[in-house]
Amino acid sequence: MRSGKQRSRKSRIKEEELITEQYRTIGTNIQFITGTNRNNIILVTSPGKEEGKSATAANIALSLAQQGNKVLLIDANFRFPEQHEIFNILNIFGFTDVLDEKITFERAITKVQGIHILTSGTVPLSLSTQEAEKFFNKVKSEYSMVIIDSSPLLEINDTRILANISDGVVLVFKQNETSMENALESKRILQYAQANVLGAVLN
Numbered sequence: 001m002r003s004g005k006q007r008s009r010k011s012r013i014k015e016e017e018l019i020t021e022q023y024r025t026i027g028t029n030i031q032f033i034t035g036t037n038r039n040n041i042i043l044v045t046s047p048g049k050e051e052g053k054s055a056t057a058a059n060i061a062l063s064l065a066q067q068g069n070k071v072l073l074i075d076a077n078f079r080f081p082e083q084h085e086i087f088n089i090l091n092i093f094g095f096t097d098v099l100d101e102k103i104t105f106e107r108a109i110t111k112v113q114g115i116h117i118l119t120s121g122t123v124p125l126s127l128s129t130q131e132a133e134k135f136f137n138k139v140k141s142e143y144s145m146v147i148i149d150s151s152p153l154l155e156i157n158d159t160r161i162l163a164n165i166s167d168g169v170v171l172v173f174k175q176n177e178t179s180m181e182n183a184l185e186s187k188r189i190l191q192y193a194q195a196n197v198l199g200a201v202l203n
């Protein structure tokens, strides 16, 4: 009984080390591509719902900030936004309101835990490539890293647009749940969007 408990605690510690190592590796890859120029827009996505996109995006943003980067975290999942809940902040104005020019970007951001967060906003919209490009061209020079949380890649077209305009993509898969077929389909979509896949997180 006791040895069983000890084993499970040990394996849990191992698992935590692995997760920490994953974030560190991704952080290193992100900083590598952003080291020489301003390629600093990073999209976090996954094939489907509830595979850990939001948790991963929040963790990457926090770990990059801890390493001294000025970080912006954007919630671009307009249908099921989560970052305001993760960070316990309000989502009255956000990304959609800035795109609709209802509020300025500067007024819409919330500063919390060493990062700047742009919540989703409350009125969903379909993203256009043109407005996304205009927005990201403006914000990218103001931050060392911009992390985007997103909708499921296989379900919502916005995410393909974001994959195309971002400088790197982190793909999240959920262990024992994401099917091989969906994982491969996601890879194919990202190739088609000419996205630069920085790494996969097995959540």
Ligand SMILES: Nc1ncnc2c1ncn2[C@@H]1O[C@H](COP(=O)(O)OP(=O)(O)O)[C@@H](O)[C@H]1O
Pocket: 046, 048, 049, 050, 051, 052, 053, 054, 055, 056, 082, 203
């Ligand atoms: N590594 C993890 N450890 C524990 N819980 C997690 C982890 N990743 C995600 N979760 C939980 O699983 C659920 C789905 O994760 P979430 O990040 O919201 O997925 P998505 O954004 O892809 O829908 C949430 O309740 C979240 O708190």
Ligand SMILES: [Mg+2]
Pocket: 053, 054, 055, 077, 080, 081, 082, 149, 150
């Ligand atoms: Mg989410």
